[in-house]
Amino acid sequence: MTTIIDGKAIAASVREKAASAVADIKSRHGVQPALAVVLVGEDPASQVYVRNKHVATEKSGMRSIEHKLPENTSEDDVVALVRKLNDDDEVDGILVQLPLPKHISSDRVINEIHPDKDVDGLTEVNAGRLILGKEGLVPCTPQGSVILAKTVTENLSGLNAVVVGRSILVGKPLAMLLLAENCTVTMAHSRTKDLAAVCREADILCAAVGIPRLIKGDWVKKGAIVIDVGINRIEESGKMRLVGDVDYDAAAEVAGAITPVPGGVGPMTIACLLRNTVLAAARRRGLGKVEV
């Protein structure tokens, strides 16, 4: 039998832990952790995500500060806002929603975020810490993906992990986290030869590509853990629907465990963002160790 990994339920438990840490911080130290989200432009999908983050942040007991800037905002103005948030002692976490409009360098903007407030874990400092095995803020989607895999098998040591996709936001940090779990990691991408054969070797198969149902059922090894990061909006029989990068129905026939889309990795991303914000608040404000 295939286990359908319930990302929504697991995310709810991560969010509960974050909420009780927030309550604890409030009662013991009288401070309310705060997350600032910066959204530039009117991309509909980004607006939905930012809205969801806002609701989840407030539900956890933290303060949510939204900065919505028009599409034509200059790079310098976005950088100026990030610097202002860096200097604001009440702000614990800063998230700049990606993608940014084309005239703005996301690399420049992201690296202006103070590493201790970088709850997305995307700055050079946090990416460096991850690769060096030092403590830092870990990107949310990869973090959530590994939590989900570990609900199936707590010990991932020695397993063959294949990560399809090598983006800075997902694929690369996910490969690093799986390596830290002592997996044997293969990173596949658009130039990989015979992707099907590479995938068939995977005990843990992670797809972070952005192509609907790229990964076919017969690319999945029997009993494998399949983590589908992809979020693709497609039109099917006249209706819009969300599908992953994995051909879910076919893959579920062979996988040992699989994440659905929606209800898999997506909710974990937001839960881990709350977790990172609590961790950032505790570290920055010198509140000692918090359990999240």
Ligand SMILES: NC(=O)C1=CN([C@@H]2O[C@H](COP(=O)(O)OP(=O)(O)OC[C@H]3O[C@@H](n4cnc5c(N)ncnc54)[C@H](OP(=O)(O)O)[C@@H]3O)[C@@H](O)[C@H]2O)C=CC1
């Ligand atoms: N669930 C969640 O919370 C999140 C979901 N996502 C979703 O995850 C997916 C990936 O996002 P992201 O990493 O930002 O995407 P990017 O577009 O930044 O990266 C896509 C990666 O896929 C690789 N790729 C493209 N085509 C192929 C192919 N035919 N075969 C193998 N590899 C290929 C690219 O390779 P190359 O480097 O060679 O170009 C690249 O490394 C998207 O569907 C996105 O919506 C993203 C963030 C969070």
Ligand SMILES: Nc1nc(=O)c2c([nH]1)NC[C@@H]1CN(c3ccc(C(=O)N[C@@H](CCC(=O)O)C(=O)O)cc3)C=[N+]21
């Ligand atoms: N700086 C930055 N950090 C990000 O982490 C980031 C980003 N930019 N830009 C866009 C991507 C995408 N992303 C998602 C978050 C939640 C869901 C999510 O909650 N998904 C629900 C469904 C939501 C729906 O119905 O659309 C689910 O899969 O069940 C999906 C995708 C974060 N991203």
Ligand SMILES: [Mg+2]
């Ligand atoms: Mg990219």
